[in-house]
Amino acid sequence: MRLEGKTAVITGSAHGIGRATAERFAREGAAVVVADINQELGQRVADRIRKDGGRAAFVETDISDHAQVDAMVEFACSQFGRIDILHNNAYTLGAGRVGELSTDDWQRTIDVCLTGYWYSTKVALGVMVPNGGGVIINTASVAALAADYTLAAYSAAKAGVINLTRVTAIDYARKGIRCNAICPGPIWTHSEKAFQEVPDEMSKALLHAVPMGRLGRPEEVANLALFLASDESSFVTGSHCLIDGGLFAQTGMPSLSGAGAEW
Numbered sequence: 001m002r003l004e005g006k007t008a009v010i011t012g013s014a015h016g017i018g019r020a021t022a023e024r025f026a027r028e029g030a031a032v033v034v035a036d037i038n039q040e041l042g043q044r045v046a047d048r049i050r051k052d053g054g055r056a057a058f059v060e061t062d063i064s065d066h067a068q069v070d071a072m073v074e075f076a077c078s079q080f081g082r083i084d085i086l087h088n089n090a091y092t093l094g095a096g097r098v099g100e101l102s103t104d105d106w107q108r109t110i111d112v113c114l115t116g117y118w119y120s121t122k123v124a125l126g127v128m129v130p131n132g133g134g135v136i137i138n139t140a141s142v143a144a145l146a147a148d149y150t151l152a153a154y155s156a157a158k159a160g161v162i163n164l165t166r167v168t169a170i171d172y173a174r175k176g177i178r179c180n181a182i183c184p185g186p187i188w189t190h191s192e193k194a195f196q197e198v199p200d201e202m203s204k205a206l207l208h209a210v211p212m213g214r215l216g217r218p219e220e221v222a223n224l225a226l227f228l229a230s231d232e233s234s235f236v237t238g239s240h241c242l243i244d245g246g247l248f249a250q251t252g253m254p255s256l257s258g259a260g261a262e263w
């Protein structure tokens, strides 16, 4: 098992990528703190991990609330005695064209997606550094690297996460801390049935945009997080890894020869 004896705190792990990562890490021997604003789903994830023989505990946390983040870290230490891995992964998203985005949507998105990541990192470092080291993984996005319509606050926050990752990596490189970011492209976090309910035009456009012709699965992102959390990535720090089915490898230009991904 690749995370035997480790404790991982994963924010936004009641659903989607965070949930898949919590389940994967637990199967690899980690004790997992499921931290999420959603009490019902978060508790369910922790219960299922324990039912499957793993170690997990849920703590209700809004990562934009500093007192709740302090409590999350205290909870992890009281339950499992240490923190080896912090996966900053929770998000919220206020959308709208730049001129129409509300101040509240802007602020809430920055508070959760950027300030929440920084503050969780700050508090976790207070435990990791005296313990001799640890790993921090930040879920960014392809939207950190290029623009998506109406996502100014989200894109700005995620771009900030990339440089927060780099600064954390170099500030603590000699303290046994590694910090890396993951940049997912479109990952489908709901059921197959729910995808069939997406309007045809939208699902076709989505699949067409990705050279691999499909959306990613949360479990695929969890596999990348596992690599970054484990000692297998012992010389990897300050990096951001794309996981996007080739989305970002394109310029976005139409094929001038008529050839495309569908051949």
Ligand SMILES: NC(=O)c1ccc[n+]([C@@H]2O[C@H](COP(=O)([O-])OP(=O)(O)OC[C@H]3O[C@@H](n4cnc5c(N)ncnc54)[C@H](O)[C@@H]3O)[C@@H](O)[C@H]2O)c1
Pocket: 011, 012, 013, 014, 015, 016, 017, 018, 035, 036, 037, 038, 061, 062, 063, 064, 089, 090, 091, 092, 112, 139, 140, 141, 142, 183, 184, 185, 186, 187, 188, 189
């Ligand atoms: N799914 C994608 O296509 C995609 C693409 C790029 C990046 N990402 C990133 O991946 C991460 C996970 O996304 P997902 O698609 O799995 O999302 P999701 O909606 O499935 O899960 C997000 C979780 O975060 C929790 N959450 C929301 N606000 C919170 C807060 N303030 N404090 C604590 N928890 C909170 C939610 O309750 C939920 O359980 C996010 O950082 C997101 O930006 C996702």
